[in-house]
Amino acid sequence: MDIIYNLFFYAIAFVLVIAALSVVFLPRIVYSAVSMILAFISVAGIFVLLNADFVAISQIMIYAVGITIIMIFAIMLTGRVSEKKLWIAFAPRTLFAFAIAGVFFVTILFTVTNGFKSLARESSIFSTTLPSIETIETLQTQGTTGIIGKALFTKYVLPFEILSLLLLAAILGAVVMAKKDRDNLINPTTRLIEED
Amino acid sequence: MNIEVILKIFNVGLTHYLILGAILFCIGILGLIISRNIIRVLMSIEILLCAININFVAFANYNDINNLQGQVFAIFIMAVAAAEAALGLAILLSLYRNKPTVDTEEMKELKG
Numbered sequence: 001m002d003i004i005y006n007l008f009f010y011a012i013a014f015v016l017v018i019a020a021l022s023v024v025f026l027p028r029i030v031y032s033a034v035s036m037i038l039a040f041i042s043v044a045g046i047f048v049l050l051n052a053d054f055v056a057i058s059q060i061m062i063y064a065v066g067i068t069i070i071m072i073f074a075i076m077l078t079g080r081v082s083e084k085k086l087w088i089a090f091a092p093r094t095l096f097a098f099a100i101a102g103v104f105f106v107t108i109l110f111t112v113t114n115g116f117k118s119l120a121r122e123s124s125i126f127s128t129t130l131p132s133i134e135t136i137e138t139l140q141t142q143g144t145t146g147i148i149g150k151a152l153f154t155k156y157v158l159p160f161e162i163l164s165l166l167l168l169a170a171i172l173g174a175v176v177m178a179k180k181d182r183d184n185l186i187n188p189t190t191r192l193i194e195e196d
Numbered sequence: 197m198n199i200e201v202i203l204k205i206f207n208v209g210l211t212h213y214l215i216l217g218a219i220l221f222c223i224g225i226l227g228l229i230i231s232r233n234i235i236r237v238l239m240s241i242e243i244l245l246c247a248i249n250i251n252f253v254a255f256a257n258y259n260d261i262n263n264l265q266g267q268v269f270a271i272f273i274m275a276v277a278a279a280e281a282a283l284g285l286a287i288l289l290s291l292y293r294n295k296p297t298v299d300t301e302e303m304k305e306l307k308g
Contacts, residue, residue: 005208006207010208013212017216020220023223023227023236023239024223024226024227024230024231024236024240029233029236032239033235036239036242036243039243039246040242040246046213047249047250047253050253050254050256052253052256052257052264052270054267055270058271058274059249062275062278063277066281067242067277067281070281070285071235071281073285074235074238074289075235077289078234078235078288078289078292088230088231088232090301093229093230094229096229097225097228097230100226100229101223101226101229102222104222104225105222108218112215112218139261144264144267147264147267148264148267148268148271151263151264152268152271156268156272159272163272166276166279167279170279170280171282173286174282174283174286175286177286177289178285178286180293
């Protein structure tokens with residue numbers, strides 16, 4: 001295809017991999033929270049390259065704003081000076097993790113590069129080329145929001161409702177778990193204040 | 197190897213997106229196991245879900261351009277990830293109230 005698409009893909013992918021690695025390996029947790037924002041925004045760029053505008057905007061709104069703010073809240077609520085420097089684990093666990101991730105990556109790489117090509121040759125289920133130009137042009141002019149909305153409210157209406165129940169249960173559970181228990185407060189002065 | 201073969205390999209297709217998703221997934225698994233801070237474990241879970249989303253949207257673009265069911269599932273996964281992050285913060289706070297640390301090496305109550 002055109003060279004600009006390839007250039008943008010490789011630039012965004014490079015930034016994404018660097019940001020994800022710095023989430024894992026930066027020594028201070030606040031820096032990795034900030035680089036997590038960069039990783040999520042580059043994932044949104046990947047979605048834009050894949051003609052998915054609605055998913056890209058949702059990615060920025062939910063991940064790069066919402067979840068990052070939740071993480072920064074977690075950092076600030078549990079912060080302590082002596083624990084700001086907690087980094088990676090000790091040697092056996094780290095070696096085990098590198099081995100697991102390496103084996104996993106080699107397996108997926110082998111499957112993707114060989115398996116999909118042979119599968120596409122035999123069954124033509126997975127076409128590894130882009131669809132026609134006209135389809136992409138109509139998608140880019142009309143947007144994907146209409147198609148996603150129709151699918152959400154006709155074919156996937158039951159998972160959608162179950163998902164709303166899940167969100168309600170998650171909000172209630174988070175409030176119940178994070179609420180302070182009134183009966184066994186640790187500090188006796190606050191109990192005295194509350195009795196007054 | 198002549199120049200056309202190299203250009204054909206580096207031309208972006210479905211395979212490149214799947215390899216990018218695989219790299220991101222492996223970074224997430226690595227961070228899930230090796231990090232000593234619980235908050236970084238939660239961040240690694242979010243990176244795992246992002247990798248899954250890239251695969252879903254790539255398959256929706258290259259194989260299912262008329263229905264876009266992969267993008268619908270990406271929206272579902274985002275909602276589940278938001279619920280998971282909120283619950284993770286709540287569990288983290290109640291753990292921190294019982295034992296004021298975020299070190300994963302110190303959490304040994306369930307070890308038996």
